Amino acid sequence: MLAKRIIPCLDVRDGRVVKGTHFVNLVDAGDPVEAASRYDSEGADELVFLDITASSDRREIVTRMVRAVADRIFIPFTVGGGLRTLEDIQAILRAGADKISLNTSAIENPDLISEASRYFGSQCIVVAIDARRVQPWNPDAPHWEVTTHGGRVTRSREAVDWAVAAAEAGAGEILLTSMDCDGTQNGYDNILNARVAEKVDIPVIASGGCGSLEHIADAFIEGNASAALAASIFHFGHHTISETKRYLRERGIPVRLT
Amino acid sequence: MTDAIETVIVDYGMGNLRSVEKALENVGGCPLISGDPEKVRRADRLILPGVGAFGDAMSNLRRKRLDIAVQQAVQDGAPLLGLCLGLQLLFTRSEEFGSHEGLNLIPGAVLKIDEPGLRVPHVGWNQIEGARQNPLLEGIAEGSYFYFVHSFYVKPDNPEDVLCWTSYGFRFCSIACRGKVWGAQFHPEKSQEAGKRLLRNFLTIL
Numbered sequence: 001m002l003a004k005r006i007i008p009c010l011d012v013r014d015g016r017v018v019k020g021t022h023f024v025n026l027v028d029a030g031d032p033v034e035a036a037s038r039y040d041s042e043g044a045d046e047l048v049f050l051d052i053t054a055s056s057d058r059r060e061i062v063t064r065m066v067r068a069v070a071d072r073i074f075i076p077f078t079v080g081g082g083l084r085t086l087e088d089i090q091a092i093l094r095a096g097a098d099k100i101s102l103n104t105s106a107i108e109n110p111d112l113i114s115e116a117s118r119y120f121g122s123q124c125i126v127v128a129i130d131a132r133r134v135q136p137w138n139p140d141a142p143h144w145e146v147t148t149h150g151g152r153v154t155r156s157r158e159a160v161d162w163a164v165a166a167a168e169a170g171a172g173e174i175l176l177t178s179m180d181c182d183g184t185q186n187g188y189d190n191i192l193n194a195r196v197a198e199k200v201d202i203p204v205i206a207s208g209g210c211g212s213l214e215h216i217a218d219a220f221i222e223g224n225a226s227a228a229l230a231a232s233i234f235h236f237g238h239h240t241i242s243e244t245k246r247y248l249r250e251r252g253i254p255v256r257l258t
Numbered sequence: 259m260t261d262a263i264e265t266v267i268v269d270y271g272m273g274n275l276r277s278v279e280k281a282l283e284n285v286g287g288c289p290l291i292s293g294d295p296e297k298v299r300r301a302d303r304l305i306l307p308g309v310g311a312f313g314d315a316m317s318n319l320r321r322k323r324l325d326i327a328v329q330q331a332v333q334d335g336a337p338l339l340g341l342c343l344g345l346q347l348l349f350t351r352s353e354e355f356g357s358h359e360g361l362n363l364i365p366g367a368v369l370k371i372d373e374p375g376l377r378v379p380h381v382g383w384n385q386i387e388g389a390r391q392n393p394l395l396e397g398i399a400e401g402s403y404f405y406f407v408h409s410f411y412v413k414p415d416n417p418e419d420v421l422c423w424t425s426y427g428f429r430f431c432s433i434a435c436r437g438k439v440w441g442a443q444f445h446p447e448k449s450q451e452a453g454k455r456l457l458r459n460f461l462t463i464l
Contacts, residue, residue, distance in 0.1 A: 001425060002380070002382050002383070002384045002426055003382060003383045003384065003403060005382050005383065045382065070276060071280060074281060074284070074447065074448060074449070074450050074454065075405070075449075075450060076405055076407075093274065094276070096274070096276050096277060098277070098448065119310075120309070121309045121310040122379060122409065123309060123381070123407040123408065123409070124309065201377050226381065227382070256383040256403040258450065
């Protein structure tokens with residue numbers, strides 16, 4: 001049976017793992033290669049690296065990190081952040097990443113999704129969507145707007161519609177982050193996750209808001225997600241991956257125990 | 259030891275060759291990435307990796323004359339392991355974006371996963387089941403997890419060419435085997451210990 005995936009997410013800036021709340025107040029959370037190696041041995045199912053490097057020599061810093069990670073781990077990993085062209089994507093895949101994720105560049109140039117999926121295969125093109133609830137929030141007619149640049153820029157695009165369009169363009173997976181929940185540790189936006197999972201027939205990765213093991217179970221049960229992404233609860237040692245999986249198995253959720 | 263025998267990873271311009279190479283090095287193999295038909299034809303052992311589209315892959319193989327080289331190496335007795343798209347290329351025909359002919363080393367078809375209610379691609383860790391005894395699966399338990407990511411699956415014409423199955427709404431062949439030709443639908447190079455064991459087993463097959 002296909003297992004639900006647990007995916008630690010590493011936000012990387014200038015070669016270091018960082019963690020913030022609502023994408024600000026960044027604090028250092030260690031070396032990405034060390035962290036990746038630890039998660040690999042703990043039984044993580046995949047890893048996601050979101051690069052927010054600000055330096056001018058960013059391309060070099062990122063490919064060096066991808067190479068170092070690829071040398072050390074034997075699980076799939078995704079790299080996102082600042083990829084704008086087929087050449088950018090190819091450089092990251094060549095360095096050893098299994099998948100890339102597109103966010104701002106996909107919104108600004110949706111053809112990039114279809115071109116990249118045709119060229120490299122849908123299986124390695126993840127479209128990341130940062131969604132924020134439209135206020136005033138109406139639970140009877142829920143709507144989310146797409147944001148970019150860490151939530152600072154609002155796009156005139158409804159998030160669920162965008163997910164559907166991205167899937168039709170050839171995305172292999174949707175990485176769905178709730179900007180309302182991100183960094184709060186109060187749980188995922190499972191209304192959002194369930195809505196997108198219902199509308200697309202590609203896997204949905206729930207992201208943003210994980211603060212407990214129960215939240216991860218909820219992302220699968222209520223949010224109908226195929227995978228759950230989390231950062232803080234793993235980075236700061238609140239929970240291990242194996243502890244998480246034992247908990248999920250007790251709740252009847254199929255997971256890969258190692 | 260097995261590491262004296264070179265394993266040629268066939269480079270036809272598609273796929274993550276580096277991760278296959280790293281995994282082979284890790285299990286004590288001696289990998290050589292090559293797109294030279296002469297090297298491929300004379301290889302002691304071959305791995306055919308691959309991600310992407312079936313039609314593009316076959317036309318790349320043909321253009322570089324690697325299709326014939328692979329077929330000849332197999333005829334000369336070199337063990338061959340296809341991975342993911344590399345498994346599908348071993349088959350007779352594919353219906354991916356039109357109809358394409360494959361390497362025809364294992365009779366059968368490549369079909370689209372097309373079951374109502376299933377998310378496609380099939381992405382993630384899934385189990386092997388119903389495995390027959392075979393040196394490739396030595397020491398790998400029934401129910402072991404491997405990492406899959408694919409939208410198409412293979413259907414061998416002969417049931418005896420199925421080495422094991424995987425269930426995703428329906429049951430499909432996750433490792434095919436005919437003589438000294440094997441193909442895995444999953445990515446052993448991304449499947450941690452079980453994947454490394456499978457690659458190590460492949461290196462011991464003479």
